Structure formats: C-alpha cells, structure tokens
Amino acid sequence: MLYRIEGHNGVFEKIDPVEFKDFSSFGKLEKDLENLIAQNILDVLFEDAKLMPIFQERQWQSEADIYALNETGELVIFELKRASAGDGAVQQALRYAQDSGQWTYQKIERKYQEYSDSKISLVDAHREAFSLEHKLEPKEINKKQHLVIIGSAADDSLISAVDYWKKSGVSIEFLPYRVYELGGEKYFEFFAPPYDRHKNPSDVKGVLFDTNRSWDEESIWSMMENGRLEAYGEAKRFVTHVHIGDIVFFSHKGYGIIAAAKVKGEVKAPDEYTLYRDVEFLTPRLSRGMPLKAMPFAKVAEFTEKSFYWARTIKVPYLNKSEALDLIGELKNYL
Structure with missing residues (x-):
C-alpha cells in the first residue's frame, strides 16, 4: 500500500492511504497485463528469480497465461487477472494446473519450440539456461506444478479462494498488484516473494x-x-x-x-x-x-x-x- 505523508513544520504527523486502481480502470485488457508481466517477469518483477519461460497463452486456447520451468524442471504456471475475478478464477487456474500436470515431455517441448522458435531440445535449453552439470532426463520435466495467480490487491474473494487451496496443500500463491495515478503518471506496484525483496534502483x-x-x-x-x-x-x-x-x-x-x-x-x-x-x-x-x-x-x-x-x-x-x-x-x- 502507498501512503501520503502529511506533516507540519518538517515533522511527519500523519499518513493517508492513496487510492489505487486495477487495469480495468484504464480500459486495459488482460492481454495488456499479461504482456506487461511477461516482458518484465525475470528482469524487474522477479529480479533474483531463476525461471525459464517456455510459452505464453495462445488466442482461443484453454491455457494459463504464462508457463515457466524452475531449475529442477518443475512447472510454474502464472494466471493473470486484470480486475476483480472472484473464486471462479481459482477454479479455472486449478483446471489449467491439472491439465498441464498430464502433459508429456514431448508436448511441452513442442510448445517450447513453437514459443521460442528454438531448434534445440527443451532439456538441452534447460541445462544451458541454468548451467547444470548434467541435463535433466525428460521424465524429470513437469514432475510437479506450482500455480501463481496475479490479481488486484482489492480482490478479497480471489485472495480467500487462494488461501483455502493453499491450506489444503495445493502449491498456489497469490501475488497482488495495484495501479496508482499520480500527477498524470501511472505507477505499477507489485509484490514478489519473499518479502517483496528488490534492490533499491539507486544502489550501484x-x-x-x-x-x-x-x-x-x-x-x-x-x-x-x-x-x-x-x-x-x-x-x-x-x-x-x-x-x-x-x-x-x-x-x-x-x-x-x-x-x-x-x-x-x-x-x-x-x-x-x-x-x-x-x-x-x-x-x-x-x-x-x-x-x-x-x-x-x-x-x-x-x-x-x-x-x-x-x-x-x-x-x-x-x-x-x-x-x-x-x-x-x-x-x-x-x-
């Protein structure tokens, strides 16, 4: 949350929360949010995370928005919601996770090669990406799935649904975002675990x-x-x-x-x-x-x-x- 500091004679006395919005407030589509996240997920939003994007949602396909592999070959699935989506969005995301959990290595490799326009195998690309001593066996790819839902910080029903499934043992996380409009400029606030740790841009x-x-x-x-x-x-x-x-x-x-x-x-x-x-x-x-x-x-x-x-x-x-x-x-x- 962003707060405006108010004071008198150089003394800070009060903080007031600043109104925030979501993507729908500006007439933006979920695809706009998806592209914003996809283009910045590694170098800005998850600056220290090691994730290998393998493909994005295709038009008219029943898929989550972004799929990536971690170092051990587990699938990380991102589902993005521009505005209040409710618990139905979680049910949809769980179906995506269930479907992807049944994908064969060959199917995932085809998706990766279409997305990246790469001719090398997925396990070879994964080994190079993470500088592994040995490449993973195909059977080690997609042994486990992790679900990440990114949505508006004001979406209480979505947050409650994620909490329920997390307590039930599902590997699922909710990452909230907020959009602020200050002085005619728009600001995107994003909370990446753990502890929203980012290096200060002013630090060398x-x-x-x-x-x-x-x-x-x-x-x-x-x-x-x-x-x-x-x-x-x-x-x-x-x-x-x-x-x-x-x-x-x-x-x-x-x-x-x-x-x-x-x-x-x-x-x-x-x-x-x-x-x-x-x-x-x-x-x-x-x-x-x-x-x-x-x-x-x-x-x-x-x-x-x-x-x-x-x-x-x-x-x-x-x-x-x-x-x-x-x-x-x-x-x-x-x-």
Missing part, C-alpha cells in the same frame, strides 16, 4: 550482461571499440535496466567474462534495432586480433557463490557493489 549493482554473440559475432567489437554496452532486437530493452554508476561484466558466450566497465551514459538509440550506453572500462579493453581471455562461467559462479540464470541478456541474480568490486579484482587475474 553489478550486472553480468551478454555480448549478444548469438545475434552477431561482431557485436563485441562494436562494444569494445566504441566503449559501449549494447543490445539488439528484442533484447535491446535490457540496456534500460542498468543505470549510470552500475558495473557491467561482459559475458561472452562460449568463453566467460571478458571485461568489466562502469556505466556512464544515458540510453541512446542509433537505429531502431539497437540501444546502448557509454561505459568506462575497468579492465583492459580487448582489441581485434588479440586472443580472447576470459574468466570461465563456472569460476564466476564459484567465486561469487551464486547460481546464475544464464539464458538471458542480463544474468540474474545481480551483485551488490562490494561483490562487483571483488569480482573485478578476480577478473583481472584472468585477464
């Missing part, structure tokens, strides 16, 4: 950022020669998720971490496919023709004592400033 963070080698083998040289952090195509939005002062580690597929730099520039768009920020390198800058030296990904995980989700442009979890500075020191030993 360390980010492992992919060089987009799969997009273009030459992209790394554009970054090195121009002193930039770049991203392209659908991944270009990730450039907006780092800020001035953040420390970025250039993650080069097949090698490891090859450089570190401090973000110093605002977001720029040289064309419709690219976004970039200027950076100041904190380690030696690579040049064409030089051998590519790198700190292997396994060593990065070992040194930071973190298990990263590798299958995205920004690798989560983030590092705090102290962790990032320590990693720079270790990276210099490799470079």
Whole structure:
C-alpha cells in the first residue's frame, strides 16, 4: 500500500492511504497485463528469480497465461487477472494446473519450440539456461506444478479462494498488484516473494550482461571499440535496466567474462534495432586480433557463490557493489 505523508513544520504527523486502481480502470485488457508481466517477469518483477519461460497463452486456447520451468524442471504456471475475478478464477487456474500436470515431455517441448522458435531440445535449453552439470532426463520435466495467480490487491474473494487451496496443500500463491495515478503518471506496484525483496534502483549493482554473440559475432567489437554496452532486437530493452554508476561484466558466450566497465551514459538509440550506453572500462579493453581471455562461467559462479540464470541478456541474480568490486579484482587475474 502507498501512503501520503502529511506533516507540519518538517515533522511527519500523519499518513493517508492513496487510492489505487486495477487495469480495468484504464480500459486495459488482460492481454495488456499479461504482456506487461511477461516482458518484465525475470528482469524487474522477479529480479533474483531463476525461471525459464517456455510459452505464453495462445488466442482461443484453454491455457494459463504464462508457463515457466524452475531449475529442477518443475512447472510454474502464472494466471493473470486484470480486475476483480472472484473464486471462479481459482477454479479455472486449478483446471489449467491439472491439465498441464498430464502433459508429456514431448508436448511441452513442442510448445517450447513453437514459443521460442528454438531448434534445440527443451532439456538441452534447460541445462544451458541454468548451467547444470548434467541435463535433466525428460521424465524429470513437469514432475510437479506450482500455480501463481496475479490479481488486484482489492480482490478479497480471489485472495480467500487462494488461501483455502493453499491450506489444503495445493502449491498456489497469490501475488497482488495495484495501479496508482499520480500527477498524470501511472505507477505499477507489485509484490514478489519473499518479502517483496528488490534492490533499491539507486544502489550501484553489478550486472553480468551478454555480448549478444548469438545475434552477431561482431557485436563485441562494436562494444569494445566504441566503449559501449549494447543490445539488439528484442533484447535491446535490457540496456534500460542498468543505470549510470552500475558495473557491467561482459559475458561472452562460449568463453566467460571478458571485461568489466562502469556505466556512464544515458540510453541512446542509433537505429531502431539497437540501444546502448557509454561505459568506462575497468579492465583492459580487448582489441581485434588479440586472443580472447576470459574468466570461465563456472569460476564466476564459484567465486561469487551464486547460481546464475544464464539464458538471458542480463544474468540474474545481480551483485551488490562490494561483490562487483571483488569480482573485478578476480577478473583481472584472468585477464
């Protein structure tokens, strides 16, 4: 809940709750909420969560809104409600969970490949995403289902229904959202477990950022020669998720971490496919023709004592400033 602080002569005296709304208040559809969540679920709303999205709801299909796998291959099902939905929404979501619990590995793989336009198997993609020593057996995929319902914080009947099934032993969670309209601007408030823990955007963070080698083998040289952090195509939005002062580690597929730099520039768009920020390198800058030296990904995980989700442009979890500075020191030993 958001409260307005009122006071007198510099003394805080009172707090008043601020009116909130839901998506239907602005004429928005559930698909708008779904797209908003889907596009931000990993890098903003669940910044430290390791989830591998495998597909979204298709039009005219009886499916939940978003499906993802966790590290152990269990299915996480997201059902989104833009306005008051009542307990019937939970019954619908439970049917989705029941149906998906009976899906074969082959069916899930077909859905994943249609959604991602990927030609590699789901278990191979899962192993790469979570940097597992061994890929899971197909029979280990979808052994358990977890249901997450995202809805308006004012929907009491929906909350009560979720609580009932949770007490009955069903793996189900309710995540509330609120929309505020303040000074002509709209604000989205979201509560992600545990304890709604998010890093303060004003804090310096360390980010492992992919060089987009799969997009273009030459992209790394554009970054090195121009002193930039770049991203392209659908991944270009990730450039907006780092800020001035953040420390970025250039993650080069097949090698490891090859450089570190401090973000110093605002977001720029040289064309419709690219976004970039200027950076100041904190380690030696690579040049064409030089051998590519790198700190292997396994060593990065070992040194930071973190298990990263590798299958995205920004690798989560983030590092705090102290962790990032320590990693720079270790990276210099490799470079």
